[in-house]
Amino acid sequence: MEEPAFDMEALADExxxxxxxxxGLHAIEKFNTGQxxxxxxxxxxxxxxxxxxxxxxxxxxxxxxxxREYRVMQALADNNVPVPKVHGLSGExxxxxxxxxxMELVEGRIFWDPALPGMxxxxxxxxxxGMNDVLARxxxxxxxxxxxxxxxxxxxxxxxxxxxxSEQYLATKTDDLPDMDRLMDWLWEHLPDDDGRVSIVxxxxxxxxxxxxxxxxxxxxxxxxxxxxxxxxxxxxxxxCMQWRLPHAxxxxxxxxxxLTELGIxxxxxxxxRYSERSGIAVDNWPFCLAFSFFKLAAILQGVYxxxxxxxxxxxxxxxxxxxxVPLLASMASEVxxxxx
Numbered sequence: 001m002e003e004p005a006f007d008m009e010a011l012a013d014e015x016x017x018x019x020x021x022x023x024g025l026h027a028i029e030k031f032n033t034g035q036x037x038x039x040x041x042x043x044x045x046x047x048x049x050x051x052x053x054x055x056x057x058x059x060x061x062x063x064x065x066x067x068r069e070y071r072v073m074q075a076l077a078d079n080n081v082p083v084p085k086v087h088g089l090s091g092e093x094x095x096x097x098x099x100x101x102x103m104e105l106v107e108g109r110i111f112w113d114p115a116l117p118g119m120x121x122x123x124x125x126x127x128x129x130g131m132n133d134v135l136a137r138x139x140x141x142x143x144x145x146x147x148x149x150x151x152x153x154x155x156x157x158x159x160x161x162x163x164x165x166s167e168q169y170l171a172t173k174t175d176d177l178p179d180m181d182r183l184m185d186w187l188w189e190h191l192p193d194d195d196g197r198v199s200i201v202x203x204x205x206x207x208x209x210x211x212x213x214x215x216x217x218x219x220x221x222x223x224x225x226x227x228x229x230x231x232x233x234x235x236x237x238x239x240x241c242m243q244w245r246l247p248h249a250x251x252x253x254x255x256x257x258x259x260l261t262e263l264g265i266x267x268x269x270x271x272x273x274r275y276s277e278r279s280g281i282a283v284d285n286w287p288f289c290l291a292f293s294f295f296k297l298a299a300i301l302q303g304v305y306x307x308x309x310x311x312x313x314x315x316x317x318x319x320x321x322x323x324x325x326v327p328l329l330a331s332m333a334s335e336v337x338x339x340x341x
Contacts, residue, residue, distance in 0.1 A: 121264025137279035152230025179330035205229025294333035
């Protein structure tokens with residue numbers, strides 16, 4: 001669905017009130033990446049900004065909560081986690097007809113290929129280590145001290161997440177996938193007891209949701225906090241570690257089939273061990289965590305695919321491509337739970 005043109009005069013007036021020091025709106029242009037919340041580059045006399053909004057149209061319940069993204073980034077700004085500085089949050093009835101927030105524009109590099117072509121083995125190792133460090137730092141933040149004690153529900157995080165993504169998968173289901181049906185049953189049957197471990201979790205922690213410095217391995221900003229909540233830290237870790245298993249020769253651009261030693265990229269086992277050392281968190285129930293992460297990603301992509309069929313995707317062409325990946329993810333999860341992977 002094509003988005004309506006913005007009323008630039010009304011938006012300029014609103015941004016002047018919403019963003020400290022804002023003046024002289026020149027242009028607003030949508031970034032062509034991303035599947036979830038439409039994101040725009042804003043240029044003004046006062047500087048360059050990023051505006052992130054809810055998508056237009058009918059939305060799934062609990063999805064696209066940009067106010068939660070705003071809140072968590074605001075809270076983490078003083079907690080040793082690299083996030084963009086946020087400037088202001090609109091209401092639901094804004095100048096563009098939906099809720100949005102404005103944050104600083106962080107200039108740097110985003111890596112879309114986890115194999116990091118064109119880099120040395122030492123550079124790749126440093127980038128992966130930087131990523132590992134950010135994840136451990138995030139999970140060491142005390143939610144209560146950060147003002148986020150109520151950012152998620154109490155109780156078993158995995159149970160809540162399995163219920164949420166099962167409901168959203170079934171609400172957007174377009175084809176019968178026996179592997180997904182078996183996976184949902186298996187996750188409930190093998191649900192571990194709640195161990196009381198609670199961290200701020202990003203929910204979509206991966207390489208291309210980070211902005212790195214123009215030179216070097218420094219992570220300048222961890223972005224796309226739409227799925228953040230309070231939960232189990234191993235959900236974040238296992239979600240990222242799917243990348244080691246997903247095929248490189250696919251739309252996922254995973255690390256599967258690559259010579260990691262030659263590339264200088266740590267093995268999944270070494271990456272997990274380094275995270276555990278940094279965070280102080282023991283890694284257990286790993287097959288369950290991985291199976292859960294494959295399921296969650298499959299459910300997310302099914303929703304993207306359904307929105308593309310409904311004409312409401314942020315990037316329709318890409319949405320159609322990744323919708324076809326849902327059976328692959330379900331199959332890979334089946335291999336994990338059967339002990340074949």
